Amino acid sequence: MTHIANWLIKLHEDIKSKSISPWVLTSLESKPDTTRVKEIIDDLSITIENTTHTLNDLENWLEFDGEIRFGKKQNLADQEFTTLQELFNSWKTNADELQEMASYNNLAEVCNEENLTAITTLAESWEHSTDQLVDCFKWNWNQAITIRAFTERPALSNFEVSRHEHVINKFQELDKRMIEINRFKLAEMHWKMLPQHEGGGQLGVLRREFQKKSRHLPIRQLMLRAGNAIQAIKPVFMMGPLSISTYLEPGCLEFDLVIFDEASQVKPVDAFGAIIRAKQAVVVGDSKQMPPTNFFDSITKDEEEDAEHFVSDMESILGLFSGQNAPQRMLKWHYRSRHESLITVSNHEFYEDKLVTFPSPHSNKQATGLKYNYATDTYYDRGRTRTNKEEARKVAEAVMEHARSNPHLTLGVAAFSMAQMQAIVNEVEVLRRSNNALEPFFSAHPHEPFFVKNLENVQGDERDVIFISIGYGKTKEGYLAMDFGALNRTGGERRLNVLITRARLRCEVFTNLKADDIDLNRSNAHGVKALKTFLKYAETDI
Numbered sequence: 001m002t003h004i005a006n007w008l009i010k011l012h013e014d015i016k017s018k019s020i021s022p023w024v025l026t027s028l029e030s031k032p033d034t035t036r037v038k039e040i041i042d043d044l045s046i047t048i049e050n051t052t053h054t055l056n057d058l059e060n061w062l063e064f065d066g067e068i069r070f071g072k073k074q075n076l077a078d079q080e081f082t083t084l085q086e087l088f089n090s091w092k093t094n095a096d097e098l099q100e101m102a103s104y105n106n107l108a109e110v111c112n113e114e115n116l117t118a119i120t121t122l123a124e125s126w127e128h129s130t131d132q133l134v135d136c137f138k139w140n141w142n143q144a145i146t147i148r149a150f151t152e153r154p155a156l157s158n159f160e161v162s163r164h165e166h167v168i169n170k171f172q173e174l175d176k177r178m179i180e181i182n183r184f185k186l187a188e189m190h191w192k193m194l195p196q197h198e199g200g201g202q203l204g205v206l207r208r209e210f211q212k213k214s215r216h217l218p219i220r221q222l223m224l225r226a227g228n229a230i231q232a233i234k235p236v237f238m239m240g241p242l243s244i245s246t247y248l249e250p251g252c253l254e255f256d257l258v259i260f261d262e263a264s265q266v267k268p269v270d271a272f273g274a275i276i277r278a279k280q281a282v283v284v285g286d287s288k289q290m291p292p293t294n295f296f297d298s299i300t301k302d303e304e305e306d307a308e309h310f311v312s313d314m315e316s317i318l319g320l321f322s323g324q325n326a327p328q329r330m331l332k333w334h335y336r337s338r339h340e341s342l343i344t345v346s347n348h349e350f351y352e353d354k355l356v357t358f359p360s361p362h363s364n365k366q367a368t369g370l371k372y373n374y375a376t377d378t379y380y381d382r383g384r385t386r387t388n389k390e391e392a393r394k395v396a397e398a399v400m401e402h403a404r405s406n407p408h409l410t411l412g413v414a415a416f417s418m419a420q421m422q423a424i425v426n427e428v429e430v431l432r433r434s435n436n437a438l439e440p441f442f443s444a445h446p447h448e449p450f451f452v453k454n455l456e457n458v459q460g461d462e463r464d465v466i467f468i469s470i471g472y473g474k475t476k477e478g479y480l481a482m483d484f485g486a487l488n489r490t491g492g493e494r495r496l497n498v499l500i501t502r503a504r505l506r507c508e509v510f511t512n513l514k515a516d517d518i519d520l521n522r523s524n525a526h527g528v529k530a531l532k533t534f535l536k537y538a539e540t541d542i
Contacts (some may be wrong), residue, residue, distance in 0.1 A: 494526025
């Protein structure tokens with residue numbers, strides 16, 4: 001009786017929880033054929049047994065854990081065949097993903113061996129693992145590294161921002177004071193060396209010239225008669241190479257040292273006047289930047305050349321000294337660019353990655369770094385004006401936006417051609433006339449004023465922000481002529497090197513070209529190749 005009572009209680013519970021389907025109750029009410037029911041149960045038992053054997057064979061063949069996949073800790077009879085059918089159908093449908101699954105299993109095994117079981121557990125159980133697990137792992141990884149660094153390095157754990165900044169500020173203050181003190185020391189030393197006696201001689205010549213109201217001696221004559229006195233009063237002369245030959249007669253003065261700056265632009269013939277008047281020479285320049293202009297040079301050359309033409313073959317005093325095996329030293333510390341992207345292309349293309357640069361704390365290219373502005377709706381008017389007028393307008397609009405949002409930063413604009421430069425000047429003038437409120441910007445930086453220049457005239461300039469307008473590009477029909485003006489000529493790469501290294505904080509490029517548009521099979525100019533590299537890096541950082 002107890003057994004029957006328990007069975008009835010279980011039956012009512014199953015009916016209440018709807019574990020038993022309604023058709024079972026209906027079948028029981030109709031007094032089913034127990035013999036037929038027994039046959040069905042026997043057939044089902046055989047089917048379950050065969051299915052169990054088949055699943056075991058499948059498990060052994062695929063070499064996976066059946067308890068995880070099929071839940072073998074429970075009776076297979078408790079599972080629905082429809083569930084297994086759906087599983088096998090999904091295997092058939094997603095057979096192409098087996099390779100990815102095998103790869104995942106290998107990675108999971110590596111994680112488990114490295115005591116990273118939590119990663120595999122999350123990957124298999126967390127519903128957001130697909131989108132967020134990688135970020136979660138990176139955060140925990142970096143957090144662990146940080147904790148370890150602070151634990152192993154007491155200097156980090158004891159680091160205090162305010163104290164560190166105080167040390168920096170104090171150093172800057174003392175450094176400025178030291179510079180001021182050295183200025184006073186130099187001034188005092190120079191004052192003690194000044195001629196103090198009264199009388200005639202060269203000092204008398206100077207005093208007579210001071211008293212004159214007119215008819216002063218020409219500078220060359222004055223330097224000949226009173227050069228030593230002038231040099232004692234002003235021991236440092238800052239002059240152009242040709243000015244030395246013009247104003248200093250040979251033999252009237254001698255210098256301990258002559259320094260040539262931007263030596264790559266000084267011709268040997270122009271430098272000799274300074275060299276013969278000095279005991280030593282220091283030549284500072286960059287052979288990867290622009291050479292001296294040869295606009296007025298003769299374009300004819302003798303067919304036969306001998307040793308006497310060695311000097312005339314040297315394009316600059318820098319090349320002459322290098323050709324004489326003078327001691328050399330490369331200045332590796334790059335001070336100007338405050339974001340690595342501003343110098344990366346030049347460092348790789350021209351300086352063999354030897355320049356030492358400093359990592360920038362700013363990752364936002366809107367504020368610092370190299371920015372690529374792809375002007376798809378512009379075209380180069382190759383046949384007529386040889387300008388890209390719409391690109392010039394975009395550059396002018398960027399200039400006005402800069403004047404509005406960043407008036408404290410100096411700005412310069414450089415174009416690849418004179419025609420494009422003039423087009424930008426015209427567009428800027430139009431916008432300036434229509435918005436007088438921004439005029440203060442254009443006179444706010446007297447030492448580094450706003451400029452619009454072409455490729456040939458920017459050497460020596462630097463600004464916080466530089467806009468580059470390539471101008472050359474696709475025509476309205478989509479044709480690209482592979483003509484980039486000076487870049488196609490010999491030494492064009494040096495002009496590009498000058499241009500792309502003018503910015504301290506940010507450089508923006510405006511063009512309707514992508515790097516892939518430039519076909520190097522149609523041009524072997526080094527300047528064009530460097531331009532392709534520059535555009536690719538500006539666009540992709542690669």
